[in-house]
Amino acid sequence: MQSRFALRAITVGVIVILVFALVSESSAQDPRKIVAPELELSAPTPEQFALENGLRVVFLQSSELPVVRMTLMFPGGSVSEAADLAGVSGITANLLRTGGAGSLKAEEIDERLDFLGASISSTAGGDNHKLTLRCLKKDLAEVFDLFSLILREPVLDSAKLALEVSNKSDEIRRQYDSPTGATRTLFYRTVFGDMLYGRYPTLESVASISGQSVKFTYNRVYTPSRGILAVSGDLTRKELEDLLNTSVGSWKGTRILQRPIPVVPSEEDLPKSGVYYAYKDISQTSIRLGHLTQLFDSPDRHAVRIMNYVVGVGFAGRLTAKIRSEAGLAYSVGGYFVNRPTYGSYFAYCQTKAEATGQALQMIVDVLSEAKENGITQKEFARAKESILNSFVFEYETPHQVAQAVAESVFYGFPSEQTALDLEALKSVTLADCNRVAKEYYRVEDFRIVVVGDTAQMDQPLSDFGVVTEISLEVE
Amino acid sequence: MKSISKFIALFVVLLTVSVFETGSAMEFQIPAQELKLDNGLVVIVVERPGTGVFSSYIVTAVGSANEKPGSIGAAHFLEHMLFKGTKSIGTKDYVAEQELMDKQDSLWNRIDQARQQSRYIKLAGDEGAYQKHLNWVSQMEALLDSLIADEALYVVKNEYEELYTRRGAVGFNASTGYDFTDYIVSLPANQLHTWFVMEADRMKNPVLREFYPEREVVLEERRLRIDNEGEGKLFEQFIGTAFIAHPYQLMWEWKSDQGNIKREALKKFHHQFYAPNRTVIGLVGDIKFSDVEAFAKKYWSDIPRQPEPDPIYTVEPKQLGERRVDVNFDASPALYIGFHKGAFDDPDEAAFVVLDRILADGRSSRLYKSLVIGQQLCSNIGTEAFPGAEQGDLYPSLYIISAYPKDGVDSRIVETAIYEELAKLSTVPVSARELQKARNNIQADFIWDAYDNDGLAQKLAQYQSTARDWRYMLTRMEQIEKLTPDALQSVAAKYFTKENRTVATLVPIVRADATEGGE
Structure with a gap:
């Protein structure tokens, strides 16, 4: 059978050029004065096409190594789970890989993949499900057969479901063992409430996951017309088309079900700003503070990236310079914007000895308030912009990274050449843009401050930072 | 006289993979090239044209197994300090800064000695004298704090890292192991020259500035990874139980060692162990071997070789029971x-x-x-x-x-x-x-x-x-x-x-x- 491959618009080639101001060669030992030659890079442009069943494919050939990689993405993930079934997307994704497929038992699939040194993995994230493949070129036909079988005919209702539920329950029981892990979980629960990226499985919710709910999730999520497949490696377009035609091309999936839709929080449903404290008998306090943001497709995201690079990213970022290098109060400290569809979040974090908790927390709040108030300097702006633009070549480092970037752009509704558009947008950001977004996006008054530690060992009361709500780390 | 002799060879590594079931076979090649300088530096290069980037991986033959009582924690702490810059990077006035650092260190030595005296002054039983002693120590500690704060006058914060990131670096990091300490960074392909200058400078002229705050940072790293993590704590006790003699037994510096280590000890450690004859560089990416050769000669050949340090003679004795x-x-x-x-x-x-x-x-x-x-x-x-x-x-x-x-x-x-x-x-x-x-x-x-x-x-x-x-x-x-x-x-x-x-x-x-x- 011959499928029709519709060729979609090819993305534009990207040239990244790095230029440094010319300075005299006299002082070659001074790295500040070294003139780097121009670097021109013709970024490879993946091919794009779609199968008859609607599955979109992004393909980049690369024959340097005799390997093939694939990543198949579908919309879904934990954001679209019902609260009483939290965890169902992760368990469904796991079962694709661990439950068996077609007439093959799970153990047979494990054995065949392991024998070839190949891997297929299946995961669910916040807003997507992913199925990936990694193998040597010589084994592609056999490994892709298994990939296709797992995708089309997973066995979802078996004793393996009970094992997945039991393993997930174990993970839930361990979720607060690590202070930094506990802080992260509590932070997202506090910022998103029991929605979007704040919803975590509980012992109760995973216990209610049945074969039926898993099948429903599978049918709803794994639909060819909603999927996008990134392929890279040592094969030709023709070889790929033949491979897809023999199996995935004729896959119909279930078209009748509505695509998963996330429940979006409204302000009144969310925990209020203030301090959220959980007791743990530890000598180092773990702190994470921040709030919701909406930057995913906002034009402001480029200015925010440059502005926040100055404030929160890397050793030279203000948070690290102040709290780590100068005060010696933390090993790891920083602040980041996590941009996701619907809502994302901003967070700053550090871990510091218990007796310096108030001091370090005040420093973080001061650094962010100062940035909000007065913005960043021309010098800082220039450094951040250069750093980001000059490191942009790393977006194209490996073939799979390039193919996946295009696939993700399309997946999230951006133009397929979004990476190149991002570069242009970053180039046009000005200092004024950065200082405007600093005022808007560091919402100091909205901070939810999560603190895990022992107040008895701390240098000042947490109530100095807002109304304190206590949270228990008991797993119920 | 020719100062550099070099040995270059192109080794194409052929790996024949035979497949059990199908009987098919394939060949896989790593086109690695090798450069050795007279001072012992070894550079291994794989050219990957067209990718626009390269990665560097420096392995130094030193790790925590080389530490001795008195300098426990030196390998890891020194690794942190080698991000602080050099005589020309990270400072507004190196001479004045050096003077200040000397003052800090001599004051720390006095505080340290006084602390060692405390138990005997207390034993002597004169409560007034003991209180006076403690007051003097805390005054000196406050003075040290102010000398530490004065460093801000001279330090250009994190300039070494900034020079790299402005030129597009990613993954600038390091890690300390037991046998080796590794320094890594990836850069756009046009920054090879800068990379050679920066790393040669770090090997030749490191300045251990912001020493006292960083000593605390290392302790925070310990609290993060070991003291408050069940697995970290378990692993530390596990390793300490499995090894009773060999220096692998110390999973991490103890707080009591790390909190007292001296800048002088780190300098000595650096001098002894950081040398071209104890360094191997891996460079892979969109670079040319001929450029690597030219830059290595120009910037690294004048770094002197160091004598081999004492070997680790300690052999872990055979275990006699569970x-x-x-x-x-x-x-x-x-x-x-x-x-x-x-x-x-x-x-x-x-x-x-x-x-x-x-x-x-x-x-x-x-x-x-x-x-x-x-x-x-x-x-x-x-x-x-x-x-x-x-x-x-x-x-x-x-x-x-x-x-x-x-x-x-x-x-x-x-x-x-x-x-x-x-x-x-x-x-x-x-x-x-x-x-x-x-x-x-x-x-x-x-x-x-x-x-x-x-x-x-x-x-x-x-x-x-x-x-x-x-x-x-x-x-x-x-x-x-x-x-x-x-x-x-x-x-x-x-x-x-x-x-x-x-x-x-x-x-x-x-x-x-x-x-x-x-x-």
């Missing part, structure tokens, strides 16, 4: 089981590589299949070596199995199930297919290791540092090809014994509120 240690901690149960094994060049090392694949690589591996999928005793099980370099370690090391018992499963049951699997390896030869499966995985990983520039640079530099010849990676593959099921069985029987093992168990602390209602 050792066990419990760690009570507020976390879920965990279990470590360790078996002493040899160094990288031990004749049994290749067998361990294969046995490890059979035990724990993939869902169909023996331990995973039996304990996680079959008996469902734990949610996860893993293996590692300690210190655990991929190519093996410089000194006899430890093979470790770690398991996480499920709720309600006694860790003794998990232990027993693990021993049953180990006993099978010691008593029944593995099948030809299982051996071939392990080989297939090792060969596939050999190819995948070359996927990323930084991964390949790391592998080349680490093999060169350990075996003093990066081609040892091929020797290892040949050793693995020659292994037989009988050989694997006898290695398993030799090492997986009760008297050779150490067992560490994390015992959850039962919180007071959870026991209410009891007696």
Whole structure:
């Protein structure tokens, strides 16, 4: 059978050029004065096409190594789970890989993949499900057969479901063992409430996951017309088309079900700003503070990236310079914007000895308030912009990274050449843009401050930072 | 007189992968080139044209195994300090800054001496004199704080890192191990010149500025990774129990050592161990070997070779019986089981590589299949070596199995199930297919290791540092090809014994509120 491959618009080639101001060669030992030659890079442009069943494919050939990689993405993930079934997307994704497929038992699939040194993995994230493949070129036909079988005919209702539920329950029981892990979980629960990226499985919710709910999730999520497949490696377009035609091309999936839709929080449903404290008998306090943001497709995201690079990213970022290098109060400290569809979040974090908790927390709040108030300097702006633009070549480092970037752009509704558009947008950001977004996006008054530690060992009361709500780390 | 002699050769590594079932074969090449300078520096280069970037991986032959009492923690602390810049990078006025640092250090020495006196002044029983002494110490501490604050006058904060990131660097980092300390960064391909200048400067002229705050930062790192993490705490006690003599026994610097280490000790450590003859560089990416050669000559050839430091003579004595240690901690149960094994060049090392694949690589591996999928005793099980370099370690090391018992499963049951699997390896030869499966995985990983520039640079530099010849990676593959099921069985029987093992168990602390209602 011959499928029709519709060729979609090819993305534009990207040239990244790095230029440094010319300075005299006299002082070659001074790295500040070294003139780097121009670097021109013709970024490879993946091919794009779609199968008859609607599955979109992004393909980049690369024959340097005799390997093939694939990543198949579908919309879904934990954001679209019902609260009483939290965890169902992760368990469904796991079962694709661990439950068996077609007439093959799970153990047979494990054995065949392991024998070839190949891997297929299946995961669910916040807003997507992913199925990936990694193998040597010589084994592609056999490994892709298994990939296709797992995708089309997973066995979802078996004793393996009970094992997945039991393993997930174990993970839930361990979720607060690590202070930094506990802080992260509590932070997202506090910022998103029991929605979007704040919803975590509980012992109760995973216990209610049945074969039926898993099948429903599978049918709803794994639909060819909603999927996008990134392929890279040592094969030709023709070889790929033949491979897809023999199996995935004729896959119909279930078209009748509505695509998963996330429940979006409204302000009144969310925990209020203030301090959220959980007791743990530890000598180092773990702190994470921040709030919701909406930057995913906002034009402001480029200015925010440059502005926040100055404030929160890397050793030279203000948070690290102040709290780590100068005060010696933390090993790891920083602040980041996590941009996701619907809502994302901003967070700053550090871990510091218990007796310096108030001091370090005040420093973080001061650094962010100062940035909000007065913005960043021309010098800082220039450094951040250069750093980001000059490191942009790393977006194209490996073939799979390039193919996946295009696939993700399309997946999230951006133009397929979004990476190149991002570069242009970053180039046009000005200092004024950065200082405007600093005022808007560091919402100091909205901070939810999560603190895990022992107040008895701390240098000042947490109530100095807002109304304190206590949270228990008991797993119920 | 010619100051530099060099040895360059193009080695194309051919790896023939034969496939068990289909009989097809393939060849895989790593076109590595090698440069050696008179001062002992070795650079290994793989050119990858057209990618626009390169990765560098510097391995220095020093680690925490080289520390001696009095400088415990020096290797790791020094690694942190080598991000602080040089005589010309990171300072507004190096001469004035140096004067200030000298003042800080002599004041610290006086505080340190006074603290050592405290117990005897207290014993003397004159409360007034003791209080006076303590007051003097805290005054001097306040004075030191102000001298530390004065550094802000001269320091250009994080300039060394900024010079790299402005030029597009990513992944600028370092790590301290037991045998080696690694420095890594990836840059756009047009920054090779800058990279050579920056790294030569760091080797020649490091300035250990912001010393006292960074000493605290290292302590915070310890609190983060060890003191407040169940697994960190467990692992530290486990390693300390398994080794009683060899310097591998110190998993991390103790707080009491790290909090008192002196700048002078770090300088001495640097002088002794950081030298071109103890350095291997891996460079992989869109660069030319001829450029590497020119820059290496220009910027590195004047760095003097250093005499070989004292070898580590201490040999871990043979273990005479099982050792066990419990760690009570507020976390879920965990279990470590360790078996002493040899160094990288031990004749049994290749067998361990294969046995490890059979035990724990993939869902169909023996331990995973039996304990996680079959008996469902734990949610996860893993293996590692300690210190655990991929190519093996410089000194006899430890093979470790770690398991996480499920709720309600006694860790003794998990232990027993693990021993049953180990006993099978010691008593029944593995099948030809299982051996071939392990080989297939090792060969596939050999190819995948070359996927990323930084991964390949790391592998080349680490093999060169350990075996003093990066081609040892091929020797290892040949050793693995020659292994037989009988050989694997006898290695398993030799090492997986009760008297050779150490067992560490994390015992959850039962919180007071959870026991209410009891007696």
